Amino acid sequence: MFFATYVRRELRRRMRQAIFVALGLALGVGLVVTVAAASAGIARAQDKVLSTLYGQATTVTVTGGRWQQPAKLPKGTDNIEPGPGAEICSGNLGDNKCVSGAGKTLTIIDTLAEGISVAKVAAAARLPGVAAAAGGIFLNQSTISWPKRIPRQSDVPLGPPRPGGHPPADPDGGRTGGYPLEGVDTADPTLGPLGGATLISGRMFTAADANAHVAVVDAGYAASHHLRIGSHLTLGNTTWPSLAIKGIRFTVIGIVSQAAGSNPPSVYMPLKAAQELNYIPTGPASVQDRVTSIYLAAASAADVPAVTAEARRLLPGTTVTSASGLASEVAGSVTSAAKLANDLGRWLAVAVLIAAFAVASLLTMAAVSRRAAEFGTLKALGWRTRRIIAQVLGESAATGIAGAAAGIALGYTGAAIIAVVLRSVSATVGSNGDINGSVLIGGGPARTVAVPLHLSVSAGLIALAVLLAVAGALLAGAFGSWRIARLRPADALSKVA
Amino acid sequence: MYQLTSVAKLYHKGRRTVPAVRDLTLTISDGQWLAVQGRTGHGKSTLLNLLGGLDRPTSGTIELDGTSLGALPETQLTRLRAEKIGFIFQTFNLIPTLSAAENVEAALIPLRIGHADRQARVAAALDSVALADRAAHLPTEMSGGQQQRTAIARALVKEPKVLLADEPTGNLDEDTRDEIINLLEKLWREHGLTLVLVTHDSSLARRAQRVGIMHNGHLTISDQAGSPEPST
Numbered sequence: 001m002f003f004a005t006y007v008r009r010e011l012r013r014r015m016r017q018a019i020f021v022a023l024g025l026a027l028g029v030g031l032v033v034t035v036a037a038a039s040a041g042i043a044r045a046q047d048k049v050l051s052t053l054y055g056q057a058t059t060v061t062v063t064g065g066r067w068q069q070p071a072k073l074p075k076g077t078d079n080i081e082p083g084p085g086a087e088i089c090s091g092n093l094g095d096n097k098c099v100s101g102a103g104k105t106l107t108i109i110d111t112l113a114e115g116i117s118v119a120k121v122a123a124a125a126r127l128p129g130v131a132a133a134a135g136g137i138f139l140n141q142s143t144i145s146w147p148k149r150i151p152r153q154s155d156v157p158l159g160p161p162r163p164g165g166h167p168p169a170d171p172d173g174g175r176t177g178g179y180p181l182e183g184v185d186t187a188d189p190t191l192g193p194l195g196g197a198t199l200i201s202g203r204m205f206t207a208a209d210a211n212a213h214v215a216v217v218d219a220g221y222a223a224s225h226h227l228r229i230g231s232h233l234t235l236g237n238t239t240w241p242s243l244a245i246k247g248i249r250f251t252v253i254g255i256v257s258q259a260a261g262s263n264p265p266s267v268y269m270p271l272k273a274a275q276e277l278n279y280i281p282t283g284p285a286s287v288q289d290r291v292t293s294i295y296l297a298a299a300s301a302a303d304v305p306a307v308t309a310e311a312r313r314l315l316p317g318t319t320v321t322s323a324s325g326l327a328s329e330v331a332g333s334v335t336s337a338a339k340l341a342n343d344l345g346r347w348l349a350v351a352v353l354i355a356a357f358a359v360a361s362l363l364t365m366a367a368v369s370r371r372a373a374e375f376g377t378l379k380a381l382g383w384r385t386r387r388i389i390a391q392v393l394g395e396s397a398a399t400g401i402a403g404a405a406a407g408i409a410l411g412y413t414g415a416a417i418i419a420v421v422l423r424s425v426s427a428t429v430g431s432n433g434d435i436n437g438s439v440l441i442g443g444g445p446a447r448t449v450a451v452p453l454h455l456s457v458s459a460g461l462i463a464l465a466v467l468l469a470v471a472g473a474l475l476a477g478a479f480g481s482w483r484i485a486r487l488r489p490a491d492a493l494s495k496v497a
Numbered sequence: 498m499y500q501l502t503s504v505a506k507l508y509h510k511g512r513r514t515v516p517a518v519r520d521l522t523l524t525i526s527d528g529q530w531l532a533v534q535g536r537t538g539h540g541k542s543t544l545l546n547l548l549g550g551l552d553r554p555t556s557g558t559i560e561l562d563g564t565s566l567g568a569l570p571e572t573q574l575t576r577l578r579a580e581k582i583g584f585i586f587q588t589f590n591l592i593p594t595l596s597a598a599e600n601v602e603a604a605l606i607p608l609r610i611g612h613a614d615r616q617a618r619v620a621a622a623l624d625s626v627a628l629a630d631r632a633a634h635l636p637t638e639m640s641g642g643q644q645q646r647t648a649i650a651r652a653l654v655k656e657p658k659v660l661l662a663d664e665p666t667g668n669l670d671e672d673t674r675d676e677i678i679n680l681l682e683k684l685w686r687e688h689g690l691t692l693v694l695v696t697h698d699s700s701l702a703r704r705a706q707r708v709g710i711m712h713n714g715h716l717t718i719s720d721q722a723g724s725p726e727p728s729t
Contacts, residue, residue, distance in 0.1 A: 002599070002606060009594035377590040380551060381651070382579020382607040384572060490552040493586070494542075 007394045014367060018399050021360045021476070025403030025469045026410055028353035033411020033457060033465050035345035038418055041455035060307050062124065062294040063138075063319045064114035103148035109141050109181070109236050109277055115290030120315060124294050127310045129303030134191040135291030137183035137274040138265075141235060179221065181235065182265035183274025183291075186210045191295040194256070194268050202229040202254035209270050215250035219257045221266035227252050235267065236277040248277055353468065356403075360476035364396060368480040375484055376492025389481040393474060400473025404466040408457070411465060415455040499525035499548060499659075499691070504557035505714075506543050517543040519714035521557070527658070530685055530692040531718075532702035535711030541695045542663055544711065548693055549582050549661045550574045561659070579607035583652030583690075585681075587664035589644040591636040597647045598623060598632040604651045622654035623647075626680060642673035646680065653684060660685070662694040666701065678704065 011018045118135060125133035184194050186205035194204075200219060217227055227233060229252055237247025250269060258264040275288050294315075298307045304322050311320045368375070375388050506518040517540045525531055535541050546552040547559055550566045559566045561581070566574065583604075584590075591600045601619045610618070623629050626646040636644050645665060652660055665681065666674035678701055685692045694705060702708045709718045 001612065002602060005599065006592075006595065013594050373590065374592060377584075377586070377592070378603070379575065380549065380578060380584045380590075381604045382575055382577075382655075383603075384575050384607065387607070488552070490543075490546040493546075493551065493590070 003391065003394060006391060007398055010391075010395055011398055017363055017367065018395075018402070021356075021363055021473070022399050022403040022406060024356035024359050025400060025472050026406035028349065028356040028472070029404060029407025029465045029469045030410025030414060031345075031349035031352050032468060033408060033461055034414030034418065035349045036461050036464070037411065037415040037455045037457050038345065039342055040458070040461075041415075041419070044454065060296040060298060060304060060311060060320065060322045062116065062296070062311050062315055063321070064116050064292050102146050105143060105145040107141065107143045107237070109139050111137070111139050111292055114317075115292060116294060116315065116318065118289050118291060121291060121294050123314060124296055124311060127296075127307060127314065129299050129307045129310070130296050131299040132188055132191060132297040134185035134188045134295050135271060136185065136192045136293040136295060137271060137290075138292045139181040139183070139274060139277070140178050141181055141267075142178035179266035180264070181267045181269065181274070183271040184268050186270045189268075191297055192293070193258075193264050197256035197258045197264070200255055200257050202252070204254055205268070205270065209253075211272055212270060213248055213250050213273055214253045214270065216254035216256055216268040217252055218264065218266045219255050222252070222255050227255075229253065229255065233267070235269075248273055353472065357472045357475055360396075360399075360473060361479040364392070364476040364480040365483055368392065368483045372487060372492040375487055376489045379487070379489040380493065385485050388484050392480050392484060393477040396473040396477030396480070397470055400470035401466070403473065404469035407469055408462055408465050411461075412457055415457060419455045498527050498562060499523070500558075500560040501547075502558045502560075504547065504554045504559055506540075506547060506552065507555045516714050518547065518554070518716075521714075521716050523709075523716060523718070525691060525693065527691055528689045529707065530694070530705040531707045531709060532705035533693065533695045533709045533711055533716070534697065534699065534702050539711045540714045540716075541711045544716070545661050545663050545693065545695055548659070549584060550578055575607075579604075580655065581658045583655065583657040583660045585645070585648050585652050585660065585662040585665045587667040589636070589641075589648045589668070591644055591647060591651075593636055596633050596635055597628060597639065597643075597650075600636070600647055601651045601654050604654050608655060618654055619650075622650040625653070625684070626650045640673070641669050642676055645669060645673075645677050649677070649680060649684070653688065656688070657690070659691045659693070662692065664695055664697065666696070666698065674698075674701075 116135075121133055121135040124130065127133075182193055184192055184205060186209045187207045189195070189205045194216065197216075197218075202216070205214070205216065215233065217225075217233075222228070222231075225233065231252045232249055233252065234247045234249045250267070250273070256268075271291065275290075294311075296307055296311060298304045308320055308322050312318075378388055379385070501521055501523040504518060504521045504523075505516065508515045508517055519540075521544070533541050533544060543552070547554055547566075550569070553567050558568075561577070564577070566577070569577065591597075592603060595603065598619050601622050602615055605615045605618060620629065620632070623632055626649055628643060628646050628650065631639055631643055631647070634643075636647070639647065645668075649665075660681075662681065666677050669677060681692070681694070682704060684690070692705075694701075696702055707718055709716045
């Protein structure tokens with residue numbers, strides 16, 4: 001009671017100085033809170049982008065190498081691809097049987113990734129540090145439409161296939177469109193892009209769906225194709241003169257929403273169904289016993305480097321990427337903002353905190369000097385040095401707590417301002433068939449998407465703010481306390497005389 | 498009882514050595530009132546600081562009830578001051594942010610007395626100096642005489658054996674000075690204190706049982722009945 005009264009009265013006496021010190025601490029702490037909230041928000045934005053690629057549980061991904069088109073496909077394999085002059089040609093390369101595509105639409109499903117044997121999935125699951133492994137098949141459903149009247153044909157040969165497995169651009173006016181599809185291991189659908197999706201109606205896959213023709217679709221795809229739970233959609237069918245490919249009829253069991261990331265799959269289906277689709281290979285001959293990706297969940301963050309290295313050894317010729325590795329490939333303002341927060345923001349906050357601590361220390365030492373006679377009197381009354389020091393530290397702690405409260409308020413305000421100014425950050429993610437032939441990022445050219453930025457101040461951050469402010473104030477008090485400890489009562493009292 | 502034997506206190510100022518107290522031997526009996534006079538800078542306050550354990554002698558010994566003050570560690574010396582020695586200063590030395598009652602209470606804090614007991618003793622101490630109605634007032638809200646009475650209450654609230662007063666009336670007008678010294682004398686008689694009072698004022702000094710004159714660090718004692726004697 002006496003202690004609190006003394007502290008309160010003394011702080012009131014030097015109110016201006018106490019406010020000055022508290023504000024200094026508040027500024028430093030407020031910057032720390034703002035920078036930390038911004039860093040956390042940006043990290044969450046990055047995670048959102050990455051989670052659409054990998055799913056939240058996945059930390060290491062293996063993708064097949066880029067498929068190299070052989071001179072001759074295996075016997076019995078049909079190859080259909082748009083040829084020059086709005087024609088569709090089938091048969092082995094070099095033995096084209098072509099028909100006109102005028103007024104027609106061709107739908108093909110393909111992949112550009114070299115398939116990986118399913119046996120390798122089990123082998124990867126046994127790698128040290130791997131908690132779970134699942135295979136996935138990334139496909140593209142491409143649609144090419146030609147008008148009824150075809151412009152004058154050009155003799156210019158078709159260019160190479162465009163990234164994403166889309167058919168080469170038709171110089172005679174064909175349009176293309178398409179959707180990415182993903183076959184998932186229904187025993188562990190959280191591994192892979194589906195792990196980053198949020199179920200908004202229906203249900204997710206279960207192990208019992210392994211052989212079923214069921215699908216989980218993206219909410220945007222469902223809306224544009226008028227799909228609901230229980231609706232049916234057919235994939236992989238192509239009707240063409242002299243060529244009829246039956247597709248598979250899927251029943252929609254779930255609809256998911258996915259963060260605006262890098263073109264996430266529109267339709268998810270069980271792995272077996274993806275393998276059964278009569279897709280038209282411009283890629284490998286068959287994925288019947290193969291997958292295009294293996295998703296690995298490491299047992300802990302510390303295991304990721306080792307798992308990455310082991311996966312590379314097990315699967316040469318593939319691309320092994322961890323979430324942190326892909327994070328470095330994500331460009332856009334999200335990356336710039338992360339650098340700004342982590343580098344400049346952090347150092348600025350540290351510099352301001354140090355300055356605040358220094359000013360607080362100087363002011364406290366000056367106050368102790370001015371109160372030398374008072375402390376000398378207390379020593380004459382029989383107060384032990386440590387009791388006097390406790391009094392000074394109590395005053396410092398009270399100032400620190402006030403600084404913490406103001407700093408938290410400043411931090412909240414700073415975070416709110418950033419959230420209003422920077423409503424979202426942009427993330428640019430690389431394309432399918434990019435440098436490493438990864439089909440994971442699938443479906444099209446490099447895309448820039450806006451990722452909402454949500455800043456929040458966690459309880460841990462508040463605790464850190466309080467700790468920093470109080471520690472800083474106590475540090476200042478410690479300097480003053482050192483002077484008190486050296487104070488000789490007779491000398492202190494002589495100052496009054 | 499105080500026993501000082503060949504006590505000296507030297508201050509070193511750069512290359513110079515200033516002897517504040519020289520070769521002082523003195524006995525102060527329990528309950529005795531000793532007034533110490535002398536000009537400024539001749540060692541009066543230094544003697545008081547040595548008696549109060551606020552400073553340590555350069556040489557010689559100071560014993561209070563057989564305990565050598567110079568040999569005590571700081572914590573024990575502090576404890577001794579808390580329990581046995583009361584101080585009154587010329588400039589009152591009240592804590593400016595605490596009320597009269599809280600200033601008096603500050604003297605009881607080191608003794609770890611319970612809150613209720615402390616409050617009772619504070620009230621009694623302020624009552625003994627006729628300041629019960631000023632208990633909640635800050636020093637800036639009191640006259641010089643009231644502040645010094647508060648300081649006296651603070652010195653006596655812990656029921657000390659020794660009261661050391663350094664020019665207690667130095668900052669007061671004549672009427673207030675008389676009021677304070679009358680109060681001190683009254684309390685000295687009532688409590689049986691050993692009172693050592695430093696003063697410029699001869700009329701004040703004459704009221705003591707013994708008077709000492711400090712001159713260049715030497716103390717010459719005279720009792721009120723006889724002629725001056727050196728302090729040895």
